[in-house]
Amino acid sequence: MKRGLTPALLAWVLLAACGRGAPAAPGPAAPSPPVAPAPPADPVHPLAVPPLLAQVLAARWRFADLAGALPGEEAAYQSSDGAPDFIEHAYDGGHLRLYTDAGGREVFALLVDAGSGPYAAFQPLTSAAGYSVSVAAQYVVVCRADPLDPDSFLSLRALRFPTAADLTARLGPPSYRYRLPGAEYAAYLPQGLLFAGGRGYQLRQGAPPGASLALDQSYAAYRSLLSVRQAGFAQQQAWTQAQVADALAKGKSSPDGRARAGLWAAGAGGPQQIIVQRPGRAEWRQPAVGLVAGWEWLDDRQVIYGLEPSAGQDTTFYTIDTATGHQTAAARVPGGVQAFGVVAPGRIWYTGGDGQRRELVIP
Numbered sequence: 197m198k199r200g201l202t203p204a205l206l207a208w209v210l211l212a213a214c215g216r217g218a219p220a221a222p223g224p225a226a227p228s229p230p231v232a233p234a235p236p237a238d239p240v241h242p243l244a245v246p247p248l249l250a251q252v253l254a255a256r257w258r259f260a261d262l263a264g265a266l267p268g269e270e271a272a273y274q275s276s277d278g279a280p281d282f283i284e285h286a287y288d289g290g291h292l293r294l295y296t297d298a299g300g301r302e303v304f305a306l307l308v309d310a311g312s313g314p315y316a317a318f319q320p321l322t323s324a325a326g327y328s329v330s331v332a333a334q335y336v337v338v339c340r341a342d343p344l345d346p347d348s349f350l351s352l353r354a355l356r357f358p359t360a361a362d363l364t365a366r367l368g369p370p371s372y373r374y375r376l377p378g379a380e381y382a383a384y385l386p387q388g389l390l391f392a393g394g395r396g397y398q399l400r401q402g403a404p405p406g407a408s409l410a411l412d413q414s415y416a417a418y419r420s421l422l423s424v425r426q427a428g429f430a431q432q433q434a435w436t437q438a439q440v441a442d443a444l445a446k447g448k449s450s451p452d453g454r455a456r457a458g459l460w461a462a463g464a465g466g467p468q469q470i471i472v473q474r475p476g477r478a479e480w481r482q483p484a485v486g487l488v489a490g491w492e493w494l495d496d497r498q499v500i501y502g503l504e505p506s507a508g509q510d511t512t513f514y515t516i517d518t519a520t521g522h523q524t525a526a527a528r529v530p531g532g533v534q535a536f537g538v539v540a541p542g543r544i545w546y547t548g549g550d551g552q553r554r555e556l557v558i559p
Contacts (some may be wrong), residue, residue, distance in 0.1 A: 235524025
């Protein structure tokens with residue numbers, strides 16, 4: 197398989213992997229890294245498999261069976277609002293991430309920062325029986341690969357499942373579900389399968405626009421799409437890590453210098469998140485209640501942000517306790533706020549809609 201992906205194919209990769217448009221491209225400071233699936237290879241000799249991956253394979257990708265093999269979990273994220281609902285588990289300062297279905301049963305992919313010492317063993321890894329490997333900048337993404345045999349694929353292609361429960365009863369829980377206008381989708385990433393709901397769930401087969409596979413329902417087309425969909429998932433996760441790192445780099449340190457925070461939007465039009473990271477720990481993410489007009493550290497522990505008001509409307513301030521994740525509606529300013537800042541711990545100044553500067557104690 198070739199290492200390179202053309203721009204048109206790369207854009208479609210993201211759509212094929214998640215059924216969504218590609219997120220907004222990173223700015224010049226953090227360009228989206230190119231990605232390509234590693235070329236197929238003969239099964240890797242067991243001695244060449246990084247110990248962590250060997251343990252994942254021995255556990256048959258079952259999350260519960262990996263508890264003793266993993267460092268302590270530092271954060272876990274699950275999207276909402278129709279985005280893919282898989283759970284991202286972060287370890288070891290964020291250098292290791294496992295992706296499971298919404299129920300936390302099966303691991304379907306893992307990501308490592310191969311530039312970090314403990315995970316350098318992943319750098320020479322190539323695809324083998326049971327998994328595929330994709331490389332993006334310093335990140336290596338390993339996806340479980342469990343393709344259907346030709347007979348199973350042809351049988352499944354002809355079926356329609358009346359409900360999501362019927363689909364799960366036949367194939368087990370999907371890697372993730374997501375919603376787009378008019379339909380819900382269920383993705384089985386290890387098998388490279390995507391089912392579109394609506395009037396029942398049916399297998400969705402597609403290909404890059406203009407490609408010869410566009411209407412191809414053959415087994416060969418399915419195997420090609422499996423590789424493309426897994427590479428697309430890898431690209432999406434590598435892009436997310438690059439964006440989070442960029443948001444933190446452009447963010448602000450807490451007054452005591454023990455944490456750093458930034459604001460990140462998960463793709464074009466996606467929900468905004470306040471991201472907080474402490475040295476040696478994976479970042480922690482808190483979705484904002486609405487469109488953020490501005491934010492600051494209120495003290496060593498709390499972040500405060502104000503929502504963008506409509507013309508003439510009030511501005512609501514929210515605080516986030518970065519130690520517990522608790523988010524509170526802290527104050528409402530009638531007539532809106534043009535600008536604000538922190539005067540002292542627990543106290544802010546703001547310029548109201550009338551242009552007057554005032555101060556406010558935040559409980």
